[in-house]
Amino acid sequence: MSVLRVESLKASYGHIEVLHGVTLEVRADELTCLIGANGAGKSTLLKAVTGLLRHVSGEMSWDGETLVGRPAPSIVSRGIVHVPEGRRIFPRMTVEENLRLGAFLRRDRAGIAQDLERAFALFPRLRERFGQVASTLSGGEQQMVAIARGLMARPRLLLLDEPSLGLAPLLVQEIFRKLQEVHREGVGILLVEQNAFAALSIANRGYVMETGKLALGGPASELLHDPRVQAAYLGGG
Amino acid sequence: MTQRKGKAARSSSGAWRAPWGWLAFVAAAACLPLTGNSYLMGVGIYALLFSILAMGLNIMTGFCGLLDLGYVGFYGIGAYAAAVFMNTHELSFWVALPLAAALGALWGTMLGAPTLRLTGDYFAIVTFGFSELVILITRNWTSVTKGARGFPDIHKPVLFGYEFVRFNPTAFYFLALALFSLTVFVMLRLESSRLGRAWFAIREDEIAAEACGINLRGYKTLGFAIAAAFGAMGGAFYASFSGTLHWSAFTFSESVLILCMVVMGGLGSIPGVVLGSCLLVMMQEGLRPQNLAAALAPLGVPASSIPGELRWIVYGALLILMMRWRPAGLWPQKNVAAEFAEEADSAP
Numbered sequence: 001m002s003v004l005r006v007e008s009l010k011a012s013y014g015h016i017e018v019l020h021g022v023t024l025e026v027r028a029d030e031l032t033c034l035i036g037a038n039g040a041g042k043s044t045l046l047k048a049v050t051g052l053l054r055h056v057s058g059e060m061s062w063d064g065e066t067l068v069g070r071p072a073p074s075i076v077s078r079g080i081v082h083v084p085e086g087r088r089i090f091p092r093m094t095v096e097e098n099l100r101l102g103a104f105l106r107r108d109r110a111g112i113a114q115d116l117e118r119a120f121a122l123f124p125r126l127r128e129r130f131g132q133v134a135s136t137l138s139g140g141e142q143q144m145v146a147i148a149r150g151l152m153a154r155p156r157l158l159l160l161d162e163p164s165l166g167l168a169p170l171l172v173q174e175i176f177r178k179l180q181e182v183h184r185e186g187v188g189i190l191l192v193e194q195n196a197f198a199a200l201s202i203a204n205r206g207y208v209m210e211t212g213k214l215a216l217g218g219p220a221s222e223l224l225h226d227p228r229v230q231a232a233y234l235g236g237g
Numbered sequence: 238m239t240q241r242k243g244k245a246a247r248s249s250s251g252a253w254r255a256p257w258g259w260l261a262f263v264a265a266a267a268c269l270p271l272t273g274n275s276y277l278m279g280v281g282i283y284a285l286l287f288s289i290l291a292m293g294l295n296i297m298t299g300f301c302g303l304l305d306l307g308y309v310g311f312y313g314i315g316a317y318a319a320a321v322f323m324n325t326h327e328l329s330f331w332v333a334l335p336l337a338a339a340l341g342a343l344w345g346t347m348l349g350a351p352t353l354r355l356t357g358d359y360f361a362i363v364t365f366g367f368s369e370l371v372i373l374i375t376r377n378w379t380s381v382t383k384g385a386r387g388f389p390d391i392h393k394p395v396l397f398g399y400e401f402v403r404f405n406p407t408a409f410y411f412l413a414l415a416l417f418s419l420t421v422f423v424m425l426r427l428e429s430s431r432l433g434r435a436w437f438a439i440r441e442d443e444i445a446a447e448a449c450g451i452n453l454r455g456y457k458t459l460g461f462a463i464a465a466a467f468g469a470m471g472g473a474f475y476a477s478f479s480g481t482l483h484w485s486a487f488t489f490s491e492s493v494l495i496l497c498m499v500v501m502g503g504l505g506s507i508p509g510v511v512l513g514s515c516l517l518v519m520m521q522e523g524l525r526p527q528n529l530a531a532a533l534a535p536l537g538v539p540a541s542s543i544p545g546e547l548r549w550i551v552y553g554a555l556l557i558l559m560m561r562w563r564p565a566g567l568w569p570q571k572n573v574a575a576e577f578a579e580e581a582d583s584a585p
């Protein structure tokens with residue numbers, strides 16, 4: 001079973017260091033969630049793992065192989081796929097073109113066709129709209145495109161950056177159910193969320209980040225009941 | 238699978254569909270020499286030449302979405318390289334042309350690889366600086382380029398013992414048409430290829446493209462190199478056709494002109510870009526001071542009252558009108574047009 005190991009990871013934008021040594025483990029058979037305040041460095045961590053950010057030091061490995069210094073395509077082809085913050089669909093392309101670009105590095109036509117079917121089975125709404133230009137989709141549909149596009153790369157570990165951003169509560173629930181479904185089909189998930197309660201409720205394991213460092217980590221059910229988490233992220237106390 | 242609708246998009250069955258529109262266009266263009274009018278053929282040659290250049294620039298600006306303000310630099314490199322290959326090294330035109338294109342690609346790679354990671358505006362400035370540098374070098378490297386006086390008496394292509402002549406341009410016209418057809422063919426293939434999809438993805442959203450596993454720098458550099466190769470190929474043709482080269486043919490205003498053709502025709506749209514080139518070349522002819530003077534003389538307008546650079550005023554006015562009424566271009570790429578239509582609908 002594959003494990004993503006991150007050890008003392010530091011990352012910076014220009015001269016400003018925003019990750020000051022993060023250590024965590026994400027197992028490909030689990031649904032892991034990462035919560036933390038705005039600006040804690042959650043997105044930065046995902047970008048560092050998937051090669052979108054190059055100024056990193058420390059160690060990251062996957063299947064025992066180092067990921068440090070590898071460019072984005074090489075990470076994607078190893079099965080770690082990033083669904084970036086803010087959807088970032090290809091606005092002037094159709095839903096189908098968006099999904100096919102997710103499979104850009106793959107050559108197995110039959111497998112791609114099969115995964116397209118699976119994506120449509122997961123999000124039937126996208127099948128209805130597959131010829132529609134993505135910029136004309138609703139926010140929720142665009143988020144579905146973003147997730148489905150990530151799945152088209154046939155990931156073993158899917159990193160999702162705030163998929164619930166800007167969605168109505170009902171839709172957030174639906175998206176989270178879909179993520180659980182994806183997880184049951186054998187894809188590891190690292191879910192970055194503001195929506196701490198919902199995320200921890202579906203996760204096996206959780207991490208809490210504070211200003212560039214990991215503050216807490218453990219089984220999600222324990223974090224849900226941890227008074228520090230409740231005070232800071234669950235609005236309780 | 239549904240592709241972007243070029244004239245030669247693969248149909249949904251995946252079979253190759255012949256680009257009938259383009260075949261008809263080339264067939265019609267091939268009839269122009271029947272008029273026997275050398276002037277018309279001369280204008281036709283420039284329309285075809287600038288179509289080639291605009292299609293090349295369109296890879297960068299239209300397909301990849303990167304503003305290139307110095308495309309004429311590659312045109313100049315190709316022109317001077319071909320002149321040097323033919324005159325100094327006694328190579329035949331048919332060897333010099335592909336060599337010049339390859340040299341263009343090489344320069345495109347060397348310039349693109351380090352600079353394409355710059356963000357849009359900085360990249361545009363670098364390309365501008367590059368084309369100015371090309372002019373400086375052509376003006377001052379006298380031993381090779383003959384300096385500011387210009388490169389004289391460039392050899393003509395010879396085919397089966399027939400030497401092309403400028404004053405009877407039929408042969409040059411067909412050569413231009415052949416190079417044009419080659420360019421269109423390559424562009425249509427690129428547009429519907431994996432490479433094309435990578436470029437469009439980069440144009441739409443770089444971060445998303447990278448997250449899909451698209452190697453940004455690699456694909457951008459490749460696009461830059463291919464664009465440069467077509468610019469240089471156009472330059473090689475121009476060198477042999479015009480017979481002399483002067484640095485003033487490769488100034489910034491030519492880059493702007495080619496960019497106007499691309500924007501006016503429709504960024505990313507191959508037929509649009511060709512349309513834009515043909516229209517601007519024809520306008521340029523119409524607005525030449527002598528032609529204008531001749532046309533306006535019966536109305537009693539004295540030649541001295543016609544500004545020499547009137548064409549730039551007209552281009553400027555046209556661009557403003559276009560941006561107001563047809564912002565996506567005269568013949569836009571389908572999905573670009575859709576976006577503008579949508580914005581117009583949602584405007585208050």
Ligand SMILES: Nc1ncnc2c1ncn2[C@@H]1O[C@H](COP(=O)(O)OP(=O)(O)OP(=O)(O)O)[C@@H](O)[C@H]1O
Pocket residue numbers: 013018036037038039040041042043044045085194
């Ligand atoms: N491109 C950038 N250039 C400079 N600084 C950046 C950049 N992106 C992020 N930062 C800074 O890095 C820090 C961490 O940002 P990051 O986006 O990783 O936070 P986050 O935990 O994802 O926050 P949020 O929950 O608001 O998305 C912030 O202080 C932010 O200002």
Ligand SMILES: [Mg+2]
Pocket residue numbers: 042043044085161
């Ligand atoms: Mg974030």
